[in-house]
Amino acid sequence: MIVKQIDIGWQIIHQQAHGLLAFQLALCWKKQLRPTHWVETLIALTEHDDGQDVWAERNHLTKAGAPLDFKILEYSVEQCRNMIRIGLEKSRWNALMLSMHTTFLYATKKGHDKALDAFLDEQLQNQQTWRDACVASEKEADYAYAFLQWCDALSLILCQDLLPPEGRRLEISKGPDGKTYFIYQQPEGAVSVDPWPFGQEAFTVHVEAYQVPQLSFTSDEELYNAIHDCEVVQLMWEFVKGK
Numbered sequence: 001m002i003v004k005q006i007d008i009g010w011q012i013i014h015q016q017a018h019g020l021l022a023f024q025l026a027l028c029w030k031k032q033l034r035p036t037h038w039v040e041t042l043i044a045l046t047e048h049d050d051g052q053d054v055w056a057e058r059n060h061l062t063k064a065g066a067p068l069d070f071k072i073l074e075y076s077v078e079q080c081r082n083m084i085r086i087g088l089e090k091s092r093w094n095a096l097m098l099s100m101h102t103t104f105l106y107a108t109k110k111g112h113d114k115a116l117d118a119f120l121d122e123q124l125q126n127q128q129t130w131r132d133a134c135v136a137s138e139k140e141a142d143y144a145y146a147f148l149q150w151c152d153a154l155s156l157i158l159c160q161d162l163l164p165p166e167g168r169r170l171e172i173s174k175g176p177d178g179k180t181y182f183i184y185q186q187p188e189g190a191v192s193v194d195p196w197p198f199g200q201e202a203f204t205v206h207v208e209a210y211q212v213p214q215l216s217f218t219s220d221e222e223l224y225n226a227i228h229d230c231e232v233v234q235l236m237w238e239f240v241k242g243k
Contacts, residue, residue, distance in 0.1 A: 013208070100141065119129045184242075
């Protein structure tokens with residue numbers, strides 16, 4: 001979950017909803033710059049946070065009983081395996097993208113956990129196997145994953161409300177073309193990206209957020225019920241090409 005404290009309690013965005021927002025952003029990318037295996041890449045982007053722990057016991061709570069933000073949960077090898085398994089049931093390209101995502105996220109943690117080390121070593125072999133099966137070069141796979149990661153990063157900036165005020169620029173990440181992209185807010189409130197990577201000069205994206213009027217919980221079941229009984233708001237962003 002992506003968790004933000006607000007006046008009444010918590011604003012919660014499910015990570016799967018963040019994936020759907022990333023999908024919306026990806027659809028607006030310039031057509032001539034799309035990666036290979038376009039449909040499968042979009043599906044991988046939508047599902048790159050799937051395989052989450054079940055709603056049971058206190059899997060989604062901090063020790064203090066607050067909703068557990070995704071940044072606090074360091075990693076779960078089981079969740080990674082579940083995510084890749086789900087992707088593989090669709091296609092080897094989906095599994096390749098998701099496998100590369102786990103490598104991107106956790107390669108720097110190698111050497112501290114034997115289970116994670118074994119998982120990461122396994123993914124390097126899997127990635128070679130799935131690239132060969134898809135008749136794709138390493139360059140093509142790297143481009144597609146960089147595209148996925150860029151859309152993921154932009155979606156997270158929006159979901160975490162990290163857009164800086166007063167027109168200041170925030171780096172998103174390097175895109176698949178190797179360029180560094182920045183997000184900023186225009187004076188009239190619209191959002192822009194520089195350089196502009198989209199095929200349209202203006203578009204709108206959205207995500208659903210849950211407004212939970214309670215600070216702490218005793219169990220996942222209590223939090224789950226509170227989420228599904230609370231007000232749901234739609235957060236929207238208008239993107240407009242800068243002048």
